[in-house]
Amino acid sequence: MPELPEVETIRRSLEDVQGAGITDLQINRAEVIRRQEYEPESVVGQIIREVRRRGKFLVLKLKTEKYLILHMGMSGRFYLTGEDEELTEPHIHVIIHLDNGRKIVYQDARRFGGVWFIRDCQKFFEKMGPEPLTREFNPDYMEKAFKGRKAPVKNLILDQHLVAGIGNIYADESLFAAGIRPDRMAGTLTADEIKKLCQAIKKVLRTSIEQRGTTFRDYRDGYNRKGGFQDYLKVYGKKNSPCPLCGNPLIVTRIGGRSSHFCETCQK
Ligand SMILES: [Zn+2]
The missing domain is CATH 1.10.8.50 (Helicase, Ruva Protein; domain 3)
Structure with a gap:
């Protein structure tokens, strides 16, 4: 299962998408949506302001009260690929198309992960303990x-x-x-x-x-x-x-x- 270092590594590779606009959101399996506090389709046209990590979660901040939260579960993958790149792998559940010629792909054979469309990011993580690489964890x-x-x-x-x-x-x-x-x-x-x-x-x-x-x-x-x-x-x-x-x-x-x-x- 991806843990902090793996999710942090993915976060760093996704930093490139900060500032990119979402041109389309493709959801192939509705079960991977864990919660929706706003219409998933409404992310189209939004800009990804920031890519954060909290614990084993990735957070795409779109704007205040609009966050896209991703978790890889046991075996999921999130990766960036060129918009023209053909996707041949099975179990691709979500594709976020961007205006910078790339797309973010969520692939997961076992579907323990998922996507949350959340308004209040702070509340979502309120019960989570401190990040181990901060001074708070001592x-x-x-x-x-x-x-x-x-x-x-x-x-x-x-x-x-x-x-x-x-x-x-x-x-x-x-x-x-x-x-x-x-x-x-x-x-x-x-x-x-x-x-x-x-x-x-x-x-x-x-x-x-x-x-x-x-x-x-x-x-x-x-x-x-x-x-x-x-x-x-x-x-x-x-x-x-x-x-x-x-x-x-x-x-x-x-x-x-x-x-x-x-x-x-x-x-x-
Ligand atoms: Zn020993």
Whole structure:
């Protein structure tokens, strides 16, 4: 599933469309519309003022009270292509035609993602936790959020209400980098461990953004190219491979319904 670094990479590649006008909106499958607070057709003639990201969502700001919000779900792709480019892939649900000779394509075989036509962007995201790469997300904040919690620490860092944009890949990688088991009760983390985890999350996400995200199966960036962070993964998807620190085989267990990769020796 695309997580923060993948969505941020797509956002950066879509920056080119800022200032472009929408000439047509083609919706091939109505089910991908998750909510419509205004007529989808009314985006035609509007200018894309800004391309933002919040958590795992992309936000196209058209004007005040008109936002087009996009989510890739498990396997969706959003990419830019030339207006004349023929689209041969199956499962193309939405095409946003632009006046700069390009189009934004939303393709998704599994349709867990979707499109929201929203008036109040702030309200849409009001329950979402802070962005992990901002100062708002810091050890003090985490300490308060973890205090007294019996849930596994991994569940908490996956909780979008607590922190935005982290999914299974970056949770496992950050916990490994911090030397903390994913099933540790969150409330038992020491101040030092929380600080390490906070730093690890920021570092792992920044490095992945530099590498334009992780392509495990489906993810492609805004130009339909693969990411590069899969070559930097230390534990995710590496069951039975030697731990890069101690050489013991990495294990995988299910925590909160998600497969979790870690080293029993290096992570406490
Ligand atoms: Zn190890």
